Amino acid sequence: MPLSELIAGNDVWYLTDAESMQEALGALVKAVDLPEGLDREALLDALLAREDLASTAIGNGIAIPHVRRFGSESLQHDIVVVVYLFAPVDWKALDGKPVHTLFLVLAKDEASHLQLLAEIAHVASDESFVESLKTMPERDALADRIRALQESAEKG
Numbered sequence: 001m002p003l004s005e006l007i008a009g010n011d012v013w014y015l016t017d018a019e020s021m022q023e024a025l026g027a028l029v030k031a032v033d034l035p036e037g038l039d040r041e042a043l044l045d046a047l048l049a050r051e052d053l054a055s056t057a058i059g060n061g062i063a064i065p066h067v068r069r070f071g072s073e074s075l076q077h078d079i080v081v082v083v084y085l086f087a088p089v090d091w092k093a094l095d096g097k098p099v100h101t102l103f104l105v106l107a108k109d110e111a112s113h114l115q116l117l118a119e120i121a122h123v124a125s126d127e128s129f130v131e132s133l134k135t136m137p138e139r140d141a142l143a144d145r146i147r148a149l150q151e152s153a154e155k156g
Contacts, residue, residue: 003119004150006080008143013083014136021051021091021099024083025065028104032081043067043106057093060130064120066105068113079106080116084136101133123149 013031018024029044046067050056057063081104088098103120107113123129123146132145 001078002147002150003080003116003123004143004147006078006116007082007146008139010079010081010139012136012139012142013081014086015083016086018085018089019087020089021063022048024085024089024102025051028065028081028083028102032104034079035075038075051092055092055094057091057097057099058121058124059093059095059097060124061088061093061097061100062103062120062124062130062133063091063093063099063101064103064105064117066107066113066117068107068110075106075108078108078112078116080104080120082139082142084133119150122153 010033013028015024015027018027025047026044029040029047034040034043046069047065050065050067055063056065083102083104085100085102088100091099093099105113105116105120107116126149129145129149137145
């Protein structure tokens, strides 16, 4: 399923009080709609362990928290959730910029995982898209913007 459709199928979240990467991930995992049987504590532990390996911040205020496996055998479909942070937080990004937008990726398989990361990295490389994220667009506007960027890339 294309990134724009996955985003359109989930709520966009706004976190007002996260002061650290750990707090942001904790609030996100607690709030996000997950399939039944998915262990929130295991997911949070896996996300934090992934961040300990290397930051998922890709620059320009964007991070893509993701894990490949966390006891997610019951995951039947891909999940992408967008989260806006009212106060950007240090995510140990290589460019040193604090993160204002998260794209949480939970994929049902390895191929989907890599495809989603690539799609997000592609749209995040567009400067006007990054600027638009700072306005915290609602879900449908965000999905439309991503769809337009992807269609433009396909036309080449």
